Amino acid sequence: MNPEPLILTFKLASLTTLILFGVALPIAYWLAYSKFRGRVLVEAVIGMPLVLPPSVLGFYLLLAFSPSYAFGGWIEEVLGLRLVFSFPGLVVASVIYSLPFMVYPLQAGLQALPPSLREASYTLGKSAWTTFFKVLLPNCKSAILTALVLTFAHTVGEFGVVLMIGGNIPGVTKVASVAIYNEVEALNYPAANQYALVLFVITFAILLLVYLLNHRLRVRYSA
């Protein structure tokens, strides 16, 4: 078995999780505390990757990233970068694809905190910034962990989008899920099985670890 597709999968998942954490924090904060009426609309848009078939997302991204269309042409012109068939393209796609998996748990975690927590911090003269990082976030460790893991696992499980825009390039866009697909296509069931088993075991171990940690966090707080 060639480990390359597996390494690529975990590289993609790690990068996506890292980027999304930075992207999702302000969004989750805004969704949790904003009084803005149109908030629901934003929430619905963020949730779209949950319900859209990955092929829809993949198809639109293929058109968006293609140099023959406005956005892709502009990027190629200005940055000399073609996102379709490239690893950075997969990262961009995964960030969109896994967005709700990062935003929703964080938002729920923040909303579950008692309002008095924020108010007390403000009363003691702390800025919103300090309050967020020193008071609010440390109190939703469990939600953060859930968000990180769900995003990571969801990206590991990504298939349709990658198949549409990846181009199956070994070492660049050929992630494990696509490698499995290829092996099945070539009637190499044993090889497909090896990849599948590794993915199965690793993802299960990750999830198990998280539930254990989450359980311990909860026990500690309720004590």
Added chain:
Amino acid sequence: MGKPIVRITVVIFFMVGLICCSKPNDKVVVATAANVQFVMQELQKTFERESGTKLDIVVSSSGKLTTQIQQGAPFDVFVSADTRYPQEIFVNGGADNPPKIYARGTLVLWTRDSTITPDLTMLTQAGVKKIALANPETAPYGRAAVEVLKEAGLFEQVNSKLVFGESIAQTTQYIATGAADVGFTALSVVLSHEMKGKGRWTALDSTAYAHIDQAAILLKHSESSPKREKSQQFYDFLYSEKARAIFQQYGYSVE
């Protein structure tokens, strides 16, 4: 009907009833390789008009269809893009008779970019960033494309530009949307109604790659199967003079 559990039970029974009483599919189901889908529309029209038998066309890559057939998918005839996959099915007992070649495919180099001439020598130029071909491990047109590149001594030079579609259909998508600057596809694709007159293409020297012989196979039916006769009828039609003329019109050569 007051209790919800009673209501749910009634609904479930009703649904099960619906599922059980739905009519079995009496259409002949034809599993069709991606490159054959355009000519298949034409063949379907002609066959349905002449025989009165309706067809259901299922389009996918030959590899996927083969996997599905081996797992018991309810297909009647398999029209493959190569000879290897139907042979595999025959060897494993999925058919009574060996596959027969119905047509030979032609490989073309195609581009939608007006600044690029579809020519092998152009592939090394800086303006060509991505070259699409079908996965050579599973798709015969992909294998042929690699052979052509190696024959021309270009394979090493352009290797880093290659992107792989999972079938000729996806490869076509990459070229048609301009995501890839240029690519290798089937002549049947560029002659199809959907793609006719879009971009420019060149047929490649057919001596530079092994023949893309495409075979079909009549899948096993039980003696009592109501579709046995109709499936045989369609299978025979594939090799008739009429069908051969249609294949030729769509860019295939027939013996």
